[in-house]
Amino acid sequence: MNSSAFKDTLLLVVFATAILTMPIWLKPFGAAYPDLMQRFAIYGLFAIGFNILFGLTGYLSFGHAAFLGVGSYAAVWSFKLLTMNVLPAVFFGVIVAGFFAYLIGFISLRRSGIYFSILTLAFAQMCYNLAYSVLTPITNGETGLQLTLDDPRVLDAQAAAGSIPGTTLFGIPMTGITGFYFCAVVLIIGFFISMRIFNSPFGMMLKAIKSNQNRMSYTGFNTRPYLIWAFVISGMYAGLAGSLLAVTDPLAGAERMQWTASGEVVLMTILGGAGTLVGPFLGAGLIKYFENIFSSFNEQILHEAFAALPDGLENALVGLTSLFVGEGWHLTLGLLFMVIVIFLPGGIMEGVRRIGSLFTRSGSKAKSESSTAPEAR
Amino acid sequence: MDNVVFHVADVHKSFAGLHALSDIDLSVTEGETHAIIGPNGAGKSTLLNVCIGRLKPDSGSVVFDGNTLTGKKPHEINQLGVVRVFQTPEIFPDLTLLENVMVPCLAKRDGSFKLNWFKSFRGEKSIRDHAVETLVDVGLESQVGSHASNLSRGDKRRLELAMGLAQKPKLLLLDEPTAGMARHDTNATIDLLKRIKATGMTKVIIEHDMHVVFSLADRISVLAGGRIIAQGTPDEVKGNPKVVEAYLGEEQV
Ligand SMILES: Nc1ncnc2c1ncn2[C@@H]1O[C@H](COP(=O)(O)OP(=O)(O)O)[C@@H](O)[C@H]1O
Ligand SMILES: [Mg+2]
Numbered sequence: 001m002n003s004s005a006f007k008d009t010l011l012l013v014v015f016a017t018a019i020l021t022m023p024i025w026l027k028p029f030g031a032a033y034p035d036l037m038q039r040f041a042i043y044g045l046f047a048i049g050f051n052i053l054f055g056l057t058g059y060l061s062f063g064h065a066a067f068l069g070v071g072s073y074a075a076v077w078s079f080k081l082l083t084m085n086v087l088p089a090v091f092f093g094v095i096v097a098g099f100f101a102y103l104i105g106f107i108s109l110r111r112s113g114i115y116f117s118i119l120t121l122a123f124a125q126m127c128y129n130l131a132y133s134v135l136t137p138i139t140n141g142e143t144g145l146q147l148t149l150d151d152p153r154v155l156d157a158q159a160a161a162g163s164i165p166g167t168t169l170f171g172i173p174m175t176g177i178t179g180f181y182f183c184a185v186v187l188i189i190g191f192f193i194s195m196r197i198f199n200s201p202f203g204m205m206l207k208a209i210k211s212n213q214n215r216m217s218y219t220g221f222n223t224r225p226y227l228i229w230a231f232v233i234s235g236m237y238a239g240l241a242g243s244l245l246a247v248t249d250p251l252a253g254a255e256r257m258q259w260t261a262s263g264e265v266v267l268m269t270i271l272g273g274a275g276t277l278v279g280p281f282l283g284a285g286l287i288k289y290f291e292n293i294f295s296s297f298n299e300q301i302l303h304e305a306f307a308a309l310p311d312g313l314e315n316a317l318v319g320l321t322s323l324f325v326g327e328g329w330h331l332t333l334g335l336l337f338m339v340i341v342i343f344l345p346g347g348i349m350e351g352v353r354r355i356g357s358l359f360t361r362s363g364s365k366a367k368s369e370s371s372t373a374p375e376a377r
Numbered sequence: 378m379d380n381v382v383f384h385v386a387d388v389h390k391s392f393a394g395l396h397a398l399s400d401i402d403l404s405v406t407e408g409e410t411h412a413i414i415g416p417n418g419a420g421k422s423t424l425l426n427v428c429i430g431r432l433k434p435d436s437g438s439v440v441f442d443g444n445t446l447t448g449k450k451p452h453e454i455n456q457l458g459v460v461r462v463f464q465t466p467e468i469f470p471d472l473t474l475l476e477n478v479m480v481p482c483l484a485k486r487d488g489s490f491k492l493n494w495f496k497s498f499r500g501e502k503s504i505r506d507h508a509v510e511t512l513v514d515v516g517l518e519s520q521v522g523s524h525a526s527n528l529s530r531g532d533k534r535r536l537e538l539a540m541g542l543a544q545k546p547k548l549l550l551l552d553e554p555t556a557g558m559a560r561h562d563t564n565a566t567i568d569l570l571k572r573i574k575a576t577g578m579t580k581v582i583i584e585h586d587m588h589v590v591f592s593l594a595d596r597i598s599v600l601a602g603g604r605i606i607a608q609g610t611p612d613e614v615k616g617n618p619k620v621v622e623a624y625l626g627e628e629q630v
Binding site for chain 2: 004005197199200201202203205207208211214215216219221222223
């Protein structure tokens with residue numbers, strides 16, 4: 001028991017160190033700039049929260065982007081009405097998203113399996129459409145919700161006239177690397193909480209529900225509140241991620257709620273390894289990293305890359321590869337996803353485990369060989 | 378001194394015209410071990426399904442300890458102390474044996490729901506010790522840390538028995554607990570059930586093995602075609618010509 005507590009602490013320390021030193025070790029990968037690292041942290045949180053529902057209970061939601069969007073809107077409204085301080089914005093993002101998750105979860109969790117997934121998808125699409133139609137007074141429709149000069153911001157001192165203030169943490173501006181460190185600290189806290197949940201009796205109940213839900217009822221558990229709480233907690237993580245998106249860039253648009261965004265967090269979680277602690281974060285980081293690289297390529301860069309080749313061949317190659325980059329990056333993502341699901345159904349973490357066991361096996365083999373050698377003599 | 382704690386009154390259940398249960402009346406007194414025997418398809422498992430809320434009876438009621446079970450949800454029935462061990466093992470295949478037994482202990486201690494998310498599951502020392510003890514009781518102590526999906530069918534049944542016993546039920550419903558077990562495991566299970574009987578736990582046990590029935594049961598109900606055709610002490614039932622016709626005609630004892 002003590003050794004497992006030690007392992008948990010070690011994992012947390014390693015995770016925190018890795019996150020906080022990202023500006024250093026991501027340099028060789030060309031990813032050490034705040035904007036991208038923030039996205040790693042934010043989508044990492046999104047996936048870590050999603051994993052509490054999907055990884056532990058096996059209930060696959062296709063609507064979690066709705067909570068991300070709701071979190072963004074709530075945060076921007078906090079910036080508009082109350083203050084540019086990020087803490088209330090994050091607080092409201094989490095609470096409002098949690099409330100939405102409760103409503104949607106309450107209904108969707110009447111079903112399980114594919115019916116549950118479809119219900120969540122339908123609700124998320126409803127939120128998306130409402131944001132564009134009936135709810136435009138709240139969401140500002142297609143333009144998206146933005147800060148304006150005549151926002152009240154009742155808690156803030158009168159700002160200099162004629163300029164829109166930036167987000168702050170008690171006066172510290174949340175721009176550049178400071179913004180990243182804020183997200184990083186929130187991510188570490190989110191990871192810690194997820195770790196506690198995984199190791200808690202509550203987490204064990206969720207795993208048991210995934211393993212045999214019927215058995216849980218005959219064992220005396222009311223599985224419904226367990227599932228609703230798992231749904232709400234993962235919705236709150238999504239709201240947290242959404243509010244952080246607003247912290248780094250204070251505007252919110254309905255496109256964040258689109259079903260492709262919901263699908264993306266599913267991919268992140270499965271790619272990294274559903275049901276593992278670190279996997280979802282790795283999946284999120286990897287997808288955001290490759291998205292950044294692949295979607296920045298355009299035809300001109302491709303032409304330069306293949307310039308040495310004869311013209312006909314160059315054009316053909318550019319035509320082919322341009323399908324997979326820029327706007328077509330999702331095609332690459334789809335291929336990557338298929339490869340992982342077919343060859344590594346447990347995601348990156350299964351790959352890590354396999355490599356690990358390869359080492360320990362060959363290690364113990366070497367040991368047993370060296371120990372049998374003297375006997376042979 | 379007949380203190381009836383468990384009473385099945387006038388239960389009917391049919392599946393699309395098939396009368397699986399008709400006119401079932403059954404009283405079990407405190408501390409009694411009541412055996413239900415009968416040919417395959419007689420409705421024995423269906424009767425237990427009605428008792429634990431998996432099925433709703435068409436009419437009639439089931440009462441335990443002053444509480445009407447009919448209409449209650451399965452988890453509410455379990456929380457009243459009624460525990461069932463299934464005919465086909467219902468376990469948590471993805472969890473370890475220890476976890477499989479610790480989970481029911483938590484249901485007993487914390488009730489049907491508790492948002493206990495910050496404590497450590499592994500740190501639940503008293504629950505853990507009790508689970509290990511129960512696993513020792515059923516003879517699975519050597520596999521405490523392995524995954525339940527790796528067990529043989531007989532061992533899965535013993536694991537489920539441990540999951541039930543760990544809850545210290547007031548009423549234990551066993552559905553053919555020794556089916557699929559090797560002879561010496563069957564004997565070990567009989568010994569275990571005798572020890573449980575000595576603690577005064579009320580039990581209803583469905584069993585095919587007459588050796589098991591006659592070594593454990595205080596009273597026996599014989600079910601055939603969804604009806605109870607005979608009821609009484611083992612000796613009374615043994616000599617009943619209706620039983621010989623309905624039951625023993627099918628299989629030689
Ligand atoms: N859920 C169900 N739906 C339809 N028929 C059922 C169902 N459960 C049991 N039966 C039928 O009821 C009868 C009694 O079954 P059961 O109680 O399992 O018998 P046994 O005495 O062998 O345990 C059988 O004919 C079975 O096919
Ligand atoms: Mg049966």
